[in-house]
Amino acid sequence: NFGSLIVPKLRDPAETLRVVEARDFGGDLLLKEVQERVIAVLRMAEALSPKYHVVVANPPYMSTRGMNNGLRSHVAAHFPDSKSDLMTAFMSRTSELTMKLGFAALVTLDSWMFLSSFDKLRTILNRKWPIKSLAHVGWNCFPDGHAYNRGVGFICQVAATSSPGTYLRLSDVPANVSKGELFLQRCRDEKHKFVRSVDDFKNIPGEPIAYWASDEILQAFGSFSNVGKVAEPRQGLATADNDRFLRLWPEVSQKKIGTNLSSISDAVASRRKWFPYNKGGDYRKWFGNNEYVVNWENDGFEIRNFTDEDGNVRSRPQNTAYFFKPSLTWTSTSSFYFGIRHSDRGHLFDVKGSSCFADPDLHYPLLGLLASFVSSRFLSFLNPTIEFQNGNIKTIPICPELSDSEFRSSADTRVRELVRISNVDWDAYETSWDFTTLPLLSHDHRGATLADSYSTLRAHWQSMTDEMRALEEENNRIFIDAYGLQDELTPEVPIEEITLTCNPAYRYGVKGSEVDRETRLRADTMAEFLSYAVGCMFGRYSLDAPGLILANQGKRLEDYLARIPEPSFMPDADNVIPVLDGDWFADDITERFRLFLRVTFGEAHFRENLRYIEDALGKDIRKYFTKDFYADHVKRYKKRPIYWMFSSPKGTFNALIYMHRYRADTVSVILNDYLREFISKLEGERGRLEKLSDDPSASQGQRTKALKDMAVIAKQIDELNEWERDVVFPLAQAKIEIDLDDGVKANYPKFGAALKKIPGLEAKDD
Numbered sequence: 001n002f003g004s005l006i007v008p009k010l011r012d013p014a015e016t017l018r019v020v021e022a023r024d025f026g027g028d029l030l031l032k033e034v035q036e037r038v039i040a041v042l043r044m045a046e047a048l049s050p051k052y053h054v055v056v057a058n059p060p061y062m063s064t065r066g067m068n069n070g071l072r073s074h075v076a077a078h079f080p081d082s083k084s085d086l087m088t089a090f091m092s093r094t095s096e097l098t099m100k101l102g103f104a105a106l107v108t109l110d111s112w113m114f115l116s117s118f119d120k121l122r123t124i125l126n127r128k129w130p131i132k133s134l135a136h137v138g139w140n141c142f143p144d145g146h147a148y149n150r151g152v153g154f155i156c157q158v159a160a161t162s163s164p165g166t167y168l169r170l171s172d173v174p175a176n177v178s179k180g181e182l183f184l185q186r187c188r189d190e191k192h193k194f195v196r197s198v199d200d201f202k203n204i205p206g207e208p209i210a211y212w213a214s215d216e217i218l219q220a221f222g223s224f225s226n227v228g229k230v231a232e233p234r235q236g237l238a239t240a241d242n243d244r245f246l247r248l249w250p251e252v253s254q255k256k257i258g259t260n261l262s263s264i265s266d267a268v269a270s271r272r273k274w275f276p277y278n279k280g281g282d283y284r285k286w287f288g289n290n291e292y293v294v295n296w297e298n299d300g301f302e303i304r305n306f307t308d309e310d311g312n313v314r315s316r317p318q319n320t321a322y323f324f325k326p327s328l329t330w331t332s333t334s335s336f337y338f339g340i341r342h343s344d345r346g347h348l349f350d351v352k353g354s355s356c357f358a359d360p361d362l363h364y365p366l367l368g369l370l371a372s373f374v375s376s377r378f379l380s381f382l383n384p385t386i387e388f389q390n391g392n393i394k395t396i397p398i399c400p401e402l403s404d405s406e407f408r409s410s411a412d413t414r415v416r417e418l419v420r421i422s423n424v425d426w427d428a429y430e431t432s433w434d435f436t437t438l439p440l441l442s443h444d445h446r447g448a449t450l451a452d453s454y455s456t457l458r459a460h461w462q463s464m465t466d467e468m469r470a471l472e473e474e475n476n477r478i479f480i481d482a483y484g485l486q487d488e489l490t491p492e493v494p495i496e497e498i499t500l501t502c503n504p505a506y507r508y509g510v511k512g513s514e515v516d517r518e519t520r521l522r523a524d525t526m527a528e529f530l531s532y533a534v535g536c537m538f539g540r541y542s543l544d545a546p547g548l549i550l551a552n553q554g555k556r557l558e559d560y561l562a563r564i565p566e567p568s569f570m571p572d573a574d575n576v577i578p579v580l581d582g583d584w585f586a587d588d589i590t591e592r593f594r595l596f597l598r599v600t601f602g603e604a605h606f607r608e609n610l611r612y613i614e615d616a617l618g619k620d621i622r623k624y625f626t627k628d629f630y631a632d633h634v635k636r637y638k639k640r641p642i643y644w645m646f647s648s649p650k651g652t653f654n655a656l657i658y659m660h661r662y663r664a665d666t667v668s669v670i671l672n673d674y675l676r677e678f679i680s681k682l683e684g685e686r687g688r689l690e691k692l693s694d695d696p697s698a699s700q701g702q703r704t705k706a707l708k709d710m711a712v713i714a715k716q717i718d719e720l721n722e723w724e725r726d727v728v729f730p731l732a733q734a735k736i737e738i739d740l741d742d743g744v745k746a747n748y749p750k751f752g753a754a755l756k757k758i759p760g761l762e763a764k765d766d
Helices: 002-009 014-022 029-048 069-078 086-096 116-129 179-187 215-222 266-270 295-302 359-370 373-382 390-394 405-426 450-483 504-508 514-538 557-563 588-602 606-617 619-628 629-636 666-693 702-735 742-752
Strands: 052-057 096-110 131-136 151-157 167-171 193-196 231-234 246-248 274-278 293-294 328-329 340-343 355-358 645-649 654-658
Touching: 002 504, 002 629, 052 086, 069 086, 086 096, 086 116, 086 359, 116 293, 116 295, 151 355, 193 606, 215 373, 266 295, 293 295, 328 359, 340 359, 355 359, 359 373, 359 405, 359 450, 373 390, 373 450, 450 514, 450 606, 504 514, 514 588, 514 606, 514 619, 514 629, 514 654, 606 619, 619 629, 629 645, 645 742, 654 666, 702 742
Parallel strands: 052 096, 131 167
Antiparallel strands: 096 151, 131 151, 167 193, 231 355, 246 293, 274 293, 328 340, 328 355, 645 654
């Protein structure tokens, strides 16, 4: 009997005490004795749980991921509507400690104001303890300099009627601004103060505390349809182990990659293992970030059956019915604007590369809306954090004009052109799987000299950037007008937000000068020319045919010649290219590049072209190859290089191989045909110097220099002999096999100290 009275009301001891005291048990002395004991306990509980006029708190922050099982269970049981974070559970508890019409004042992170996981909490807050005043501090809220913590201070009145509250915005400035000073300034500036009723937030799905939304924005949310009514935003595959199931596309054999497929059944029938995978990536609009492939062999059999030690499935293949369909995809986490892109058919998609699926006639017009400033404006109210969630995209209002066929047709034409330009830009670099040839060598841009060619190409890039900017601004203008947001948005796009790699303001940012950006662009373009040349040296590319030539495991020169019988530039025969500080070998990388330059731009301007490259790079070709090339290559391929550098401890000996042409005897070729031969040549040079140091006809300076050079070479020989004995010879004997499917991260470490170390190679992929 007492249990039925007490248990439901334990959170309010005073009320429970009144109920128990009022209960009459007649002449049952036993129950009266129990009643007295219970009343004594409840009076103690009442004394320990008072209500306060004012409660002030800066509660601890911890998401459910950081909680142990006991804390997680307790929070879920007692604070079901605010269980997503410890700070919000404290918010709920604070309201319980505050008497009716009392005030609760808190400092917390601002995530509860916007994220969908706090929808129920916001509803309760707006109905039962509305905000009276709020200072939205944003970044740089705390004196200890936590750059990623966005803070907010606010006061609520418990059980008050819904009356307007005052909001002060301090979150729309850079993170390094002093918020204390800004607070004092804006307290005196009415344009940064907002008076809003909780009823204003009800028009916005999820009721985010979007206090700065204009009346036009609120009207759009309240009266327009939304993206979720015409398209389907979806999260995709969670592999549970990206290191195991994902690869950058250049890592694997191209014959194992299935592209442009329409369905899972087509993928199964293709018998391919790897398929394009949308995984978010850098901020980029319209097209691009096509970098990864995922192991979806046999309808994802391995992923679907990926379990832990207890046999529980770890992966989460969700929304598989949408795999391989054309989509609009975006990066879920971004500190920039909403970077949404067109994705062709044939892709799977990730949680961080969420995708949206619309009917074909709405696909491009919807992309135009979502890539416009209008969309970013709506998202700033739905979720002004760095996360773009599916629920946010789904609730973006759609203007009525988008249902008009003429409006859609115009938008379709405009957006297709934006996608085309971005596609051309993406495919101009060898990290695209649709790369065909270097733009610098195309007939459209090639001039008599390399300088002429670059000048023509740079002008073309500028015209692409200008055209893209004009189209984007037109797109912005049309949607701004459609929503009536002319008073709060302008269509002009800053140059750094034109997301083309050929646009140096986007590629490098605008912190430096325009001259600095142009210098970097020319240097990088020359480095890309050298990278393409090395690709031709290995047979990955050819001057005589577009696209990839040798890109499958174990390919040889014979396979290249079968496709290109009479190449204008012959690839390396044994897949080993020395990278040394002198002309020690005929197939040295510097000599091979000089030949490549003669073949591509002719003998007549060879010296001029070579000087142009060296001037752009800021050093001579040999120094670039020995000091910078491999670092650039590793960066270009995101620490998953396809050319591997065999390098002695102090860098006296270096040689590149192409991993797709690697064979079990490749290390033996390096050892016998290059390393030992190089040591022999060094010993011959040491003998020559020794004679020179004793030559009475030589000057004293010549003899002194010869002695110094002898000492250097002696140390180099000792270094290489030790490296041969301890590292290279054992590897050659081992005849290591590799499987490209395992990826660079698994294969590269098999060669230990033989290969140049790549910092960060071991890092876990997100």
